[in-house]
Amino acid sequence: MINLIFTLTVIFVIIYLSIIYGSTALALSGLAVAAFAVLSYVYLIFAWFRASCKIEAPVAVTEPGRDVGVKVYGGTSGLFYAGKIRYCIKINNDMGKGKKRLRLREAGIYNMSFPEAGQFHVAINKIKIYEPAGVLCIRKKMNESCKIIVLPDIVPVHAELSEGTKNFFGDADVYDDVRPGHDPSERFGVRPFADGDKIQSIHWKLSAKSDALMVKENSLPKACSAVILAELCADDMPGYIKVIASYSFSLMDIRCPHYVAWFSGIKDDIIRIRVDDEESFYIMLNYLLSEKKAKRASGIEDIYNERYRSENILHRLFLDSRMAMYRNGERIAIYGKGTISKQLEHTEILL
Numbered sequence: 001m002i003n004l005i006f007t008l009t010v011i012f013v014i015i016y017l018s019i020i021y022g023s024t025a026l027a028l029s030g031l032a033v034a035a036f037a038v039l040s041y042v043y044l045i046f047a048w049f050r051a052s053c054k055i056e057a058p059v060a061v062t063e064p065g066r067d068v069g070v071k072v073y074g075g076t077s078g079l080f081y082a083g084k085i086r087y088c089i090k091i092n093n094d095m096g097k098g099k100k101r102l103r104l105r106e107a108g109i110y111n112m113s114f115p116e117a118g119q120f121h122v123a124i125n126k127i128k129i130y131e132p133a134g135v136l137c138i139r140k141k142m143n144e145s146c147k148i149i150v151l152p153d154i155v156p157v158h159a160e161l162s163e164g165t166k167n168f169f170g171d172a173d174v175y176d177d178v179r180p181g182h183d184p185s186e187r188f189g190v191r192p193f194a195d196g197d198k199i200q201s202i203h204w205k206l207s208a209k210s211d212a213l214m215v216k217e218n219s220l221p222k223a224c225s226a227v228i229l230a231e232l233c234a235d236d237m238p239g240y241i242k243v244i245a246s247y248s249f250s251l252m253d254i255r256c257p258h259y260v261a262w263f264s265g266i267k268d269d270i271i272r273i274r275v276d277d278e279e280s281f282y283i284m285l286n287y288l289l290s291e292k293k294a295k296r297a298s299g300i301e302d303i304y305n306e307r308y309r310s311e312n313i314l315h316r317l318f319l320d321s322r323m324a325m326y327r328n329g330e331r332i333a334i335y336g337k338g339t340i341s342k343q344l345e346h347t348e349i350l351l
Contacts, residue, residue, distance in 0.1 A: 040131045044138040047129050050076040053087065055124050057146045064150055067111040070122055072104055076129070083132040090125040093118040094292045095237040101125075116238035117152035119289045121145050149289055152242040155344035159250045165314055165351050168225040224274060226251060226258040226315040226351055229304055232265070233294040234321045236337045243319055243335055245285055246344050252281050256351065260284050263298035264291060270303055297321055315351045327351075 019027075053074030062068050074085050089102040095118040104110065114120055123145035130137045228247055234240040244260065251258045252275050261272040273284040301318055318326045323335040327349065335343050 037136065040133070040136045041138070043131050044129060044136065047076045047131075048138055048140055051085070051127065051129050051140055052077070053085070053124050053127055053142055053144055055089075055122060055144050055146050057122065057148050060147060061149045061151065062114070064115055064117060064153060065113055067113050068148055069109045070112050070146070070148075071109050072124070073107040074124075074127060075107075083130040083134045085130070086128040086137075088125045088127065090121075090123050092121045092123070094121070095119070095232075095241065095289065112148075114148065114150045117150050117241050117289065118238060120148045120150060122148060149286065151285065151289075152238065152245045153341070154249050155242070155246045155341050156250045156253060157246055157344050157347040157349060159247075159254055159256070159349045159351065161254060161256055161351055165225045165256065168223055168314055223312075224257045224259050225313065226256060226317060227272075227304070227313050228258060228260045229300045229316065229318040230260065230262040230288070231294070231297050231300055231319070231321045232262055232291055233297050234323060236323070237293050239335065239337055239340045240319065240323060241288065242340055243323065243325070243344065244288065247317060247319075247325075247349075248275055248284065249281060250349075251275070251351075252277065260288070261300065261304055262288070262291070263294070263300050263303055265294050265298075266290075266292060270300070270307055272304075272308075 051074065053072070056071045057068060058071070059068050072087055072089070074087070084106065086106070087104040089104060091100040091102070091112075093114075093116070112122065124142045126139055126141045128137045128139055228244060228251075230240075230244050232240075248258065248260050257274065257276050259272050259274055261270060263269070264271045271287065273280070273287060275281050275284050297320075301316075316326075316328055320326070323337075323340075324331055325333045325335070332349060333343065333347055
């Protein structure tokens with residue numbers, strides 16, 4: 001727009017001076033500049049239809065403060081070559097506040113860093129297409145983007161399990177691959193008969209083949225003894241996610257299978273993910289970071305209790321929107337912005 005105003009001003013001044021001084025040369029110069037502007041915009045209109053761009057992030061997962069190389073490129077196809085293309089970039093975090101805008105003068109690989117956890121959308125909002133002389137330009141809105149997931153800093157809390165939690169027995173679709181149990185629906189293995197084994201547990205067919213008594217061992221369901229409930233409406237959502245991730249990682253680290261649950265504003269339903277190991281932990285974290293911040297509390301405790309009212313859970317951990325952590329209704333900690341890491345380091349919890 002500035003270039004267009006400047007061009008029109010130059011044309012007006014030249015024509016005005018040619019009229020005042022009666023100069024044919026100035027008049028012809030003004031007409032030449034006007035013709036250049038008209039032809040340039042005709043050229044740009046054709047280039048507008050042929051213009052395209054792309055944005056990519058080869059490394060889609062990173063940590064706060066670490067640079068990520070984002071590749072931006074574009075051009076025009078056919079005979080209508082663009083002199084240069086400038087890119088307007090918009091960076092948005094679904095869990096954070098506000099948006100960041102960048103203006104890139106040319107295509108290339110740019111290092112971008114993100115100070116907080118979340119799922120960031122780095123999008124080309126619009127481009128400016130210049131004619132070969134690089135004087136006049138035309139804008140085109142674009143909808144090209146890439147996602148970059150920034151994982152939170154995890155600060156493990158000091159968590160311990162009571163004997164009741166360690167030996168918790170309940171229904172589950174996941175079975176222990178180390179210890180046998182009492183669930184006859186799944187077989188853990190077969191072993192030689194030992195004193196004290198029940199006659200009903202003998203595997204008669206296998207015993208007949210091996211000429212020795214063999215005993216069937218049942219599987220042990222790995223029931224979840226705990227659940228972490230989250231409300232996605234805190235003022236400091238990156239800090240909130242950090243607390244949830246730190247608690248979940250700590251329970252996973254001491255081999256305590258648990259659920260992490262929240263009400264999804266995207267799916268308009270409760271989401272519950274089981275965490276047993278590192279793989280399932282990062283799957284949960286990926287789903288959690290892809291959510292959007294809620295405008296108000298959803299009442300996740302009541303929703304969860306209603307949905308899973310027949311389920312036996314020993315411990316419910318609930319982090320409310322004010323960053324207060326509750327265990328079975330009793331507040332055990334409250335986390336303040338800027339001191340979350342230190343507070344997590346000194347947190348002790350017994351389940």
